[in-house]
Amino acid sequence: xxxxxxxxxxxxxxxxxxxxxxxxxxxxxxxxxxxxxxxxxxxxxxxxxxxxxxxxxxxxxxxxxxxxxxxxxxxxxxxxxxxxxxxxxxxxxxxxxxxxxxxxxxxxxxxxx
Amino acid sequence: xxxxxxxxxxxxxxxxxxxxxxxxxxxxxxxxxxxxxxxxxxxxxxxxxxxxxxxxxxxxxxxxxxxxxxxxxxxxxxxxxxxxxxxxxxxxxxxxxxxxxxxxxxxxxxxx
Numbered sequence: 001x002x003x004x005x006x007x008x009x010x011x012x013x014x015x016x017x018x019x020x021x022x023x024x025x026x027x028x029x030x031x032x033x034x035x036x037x038x039x040x041x042x043x044x045x046x047x048x049x050x051x052x053x054x055x056x057x058x059x060x061x062x063x064x065x066x067x068x069x070x071x072x073x074x075x076x077x078x079x080x081x082x083x084x085x086x087x088x089x090x091x092x093x094x095x096x097x098x099x100x101x102x103x104x105x106x107x108x109x110x111x112x113x
Numbered sequence: 114x115x116x117x118x119x120x121x122x123x124x125x126x127x128x129x130x131x132x133x134x135x136x137x138x139x140x141x142x143x144x145x146x147x148x149x150x151x152x153x154x155x156x157x158x159x160x161x162x163x164x165x166x167x168x169x170x171x172x173x174x175x176x177x178x179x180x181x182x183x184x185x186x187x188x189x190x191x192x193x194x195x196x197x198x199x200x201x202x203x204x205x206x207x208x209x210x211x212x213x214x215x216x217x218x219x220x221x222x223x224x225x
Contacts, residue, residue, distance in 0.1 A: 004155075033213075042117070042201050042215030043156070056212050090155055102213065104148075104155040 002027070004093050004105035012111045013081050021076045021108045025093030031055075032074040033102060034066055035090040043090055049074055050096075078110075086112045117216035119202050124222045131189040133219045135202030138183065142204040145178060146213070147187045150199045159187075159200075189221075197223045 005024045013019050025032050031050040035043035045058040049068035063079045072093075078085055088109050092102040116138040125131045137145070143164050148156040162169045162176045162185075169176045175188040189196055202216040 040217075042203075042217050043213075045212045045214070048212065058212065092156075101158065101161075103158070106153075106155040 004091055004103055006089075006091050006105040006108050008108060009106070010109045010111075012113060014113055015081055015083060017081050018077065018079050019081060019110060021078075021089050021091075021110070023074045023076070023091030023093075023105060025072050025074070025091075026103055029093040029095050029103075030072055031094045031096060032068055032072065033092045033094075034074070034076045035092065036060070037088040037090055037107070038084075039087070046076070081112045083112050086110060117202055117204060117214055119200075119216040119219045121217070122220050122222070124224060125192050126224050127192060127194055129192055131187075131192045131196070131221055131223075133187045133189075133200050133202075133221065135185040135187075135216055136183055137185065137202070137204050137214075137216075139204060139206070139214070140183065141206050144205050145176075145185050146201075146203040146205075147174075147176065147185075148201040148203060148215070150201065150218070152198075156201065192221075192223050194223045194225055197221055 007022045033048040034046040037043040046060050047066045048056040052068045066076045068074045088107040090107045091105045094102045119135045146161040147159045149159050150156050160171050173190045177186045199218040199220050201218045203213045205213045
């Protein structure tokens with residue numbers, strides 16, 4: 001079975017631009033969570049979606065938004081990019097929204113110049 | 114608030130045991146995890162423990178939890194060069210949504 005997949009692998013954007021990152025969960029998993037990992041730090045929770053509804057949001061500005069589609073894939077959108085948004089963005093999927101076993105994708109490396 | 118702290122670096126010789134330590138502040142944490150991250154890769158869930166347990170063993174991995182001191186440790190027996198990676202301690206609560214709070218990570222270097 002395929003694991004969690006994310007696209008693109010790498011991305012370079014300019015300050016002020018918009019970016020969309022994509023995630024496909026493991027087949028059968030209904031929950032997707034997004035994390036931001038800045039170099040040298042642990043991942044920080046951004047959003048969780050379960051059955052297409054937002055279940056939780058971390059301490060991130062409104063420039064960050066996400067959605068989940070009927071096939072449980074998800075998009076993370078970031079508007080008005082700042083240099084500080086440069087990070088590895090990780091997607092994790094789990095079978096149920098309240099389960100404790102999350103499986104992470106390889107991430108999308110975003111560089112903002 | 115939630116906070117998870119780890120030492121930044123650990124160096125061990127191949128074949129020795131490694132012990133990575135972590136402290137957390139949220140006494141309502143229900144699940145405690147250890148994740149492994151290799152260079153350029155995502156996170157791999159190594160093991161987890163429920164807060165009502167003291168110890169969990171899984172092959173070469175032993176997790177010890179001291180709930181009173183809010184201290185979690187991961188022991189890797191017979192450490193191999195393939196164990197070189199960054200290890201993250203993390204915690205989450207039951208109910209609500211599945212927010213996992215991670216520590217800053219401990220870089221384990223295994224010397225051949």
